[in-house]
């Protein structure tokens with residue numbers, strides 16, 4: 077372990093870091109096909125904070141989310157949820173930790189096609205054998221506006237409707253950390269605004285940590301901090317982002333690229 081790597085004891089003293097990656101490297105493939113999707117990224121995701129992750133297509137955003145959530149493993153470096161380093165867990169303990177503490181909205185939704193909307197939403201709770209908080213579930217279903225579709229299956233829904241189910245599923249168990257990969261990418265601005273409001277509530281009212289990938293400066297404006305990735309590296313960070321400032325930042329970056 078190098079001097080720069082965090083130790084469990086250090087993180088235990090900093091309980092407000094809900095998730096963290098330290099010196100994270102992720103390499104896909106070998107030799108000529110090697111892709112360095114994450115190139116020494118260190119970032120904290122604080123509790124009770126909403127973080128937007130931005131950057132061009134292929135910059136490593138989804139990879140960062142997957143590795144931070146323990147859905148994929150790093151090639152080097154470490155990923156932490158609270159004071160737990162994910163690399164120290166066996167498969168069973170990692171599955172349990174994910175089930176109990178993490179909600180994930182996949183870029184491709186990943187709904188279970190044979191389950192109804194309601195069953196998809198309560199799936200994480202059912203797997204954990206936990207009783208749902210009915211009032212919270214009702215308010216989720218209300219916000220996503222699919223109360224009349226609860227007994228439909230994902231194949232019978234539009235892309236935007238499936239995305240809303242995926243957001244409700246990630247929030248159903250009120251996990252400590254919610255990773256959402258472009259959760260508003262398929263939504264109109266009104267529905268998108270409602271989903272963003274829901275994520276904001278999880279942060280403000282429940283003290284949860286929300287990490288959201290987005291290409292949309294307006295969506296990033298809901299966050300407390302915005303991180304910018306390029307070529308697998310963290311290239312900038314903005315506190316209290318507004319849509320205008322994020323847009324300016326993106327334009328400046330595009331000018332530099334061209």
Ligand SMILES: Nc1ncnc2c1ncn2[C@@H]1O[C@H](COP(=O)(O)OP(=O)(O)OP(=O)(O)O)[C@@H](O)[C@H]1O
Pocket residue numbers: 104105111112113131132133134135136137138139140183
């Ligand atoms: N399973 C994989 N095998 C090989 N390369 C991969 C794999 N997954 C991702 N990559 C590569 O890693 C890099 C980062 O991919 P990633 O999906 O993290 O990008 P992203 O920022 O989420 O992009 P987008 O905005 O298009 O979703 C890309 O060059 C991609 O081609």
Ligand SMILES: [Mg+2]
Pocket residue numbers: 137138139183257
């Ligand atoms: Mg992606």
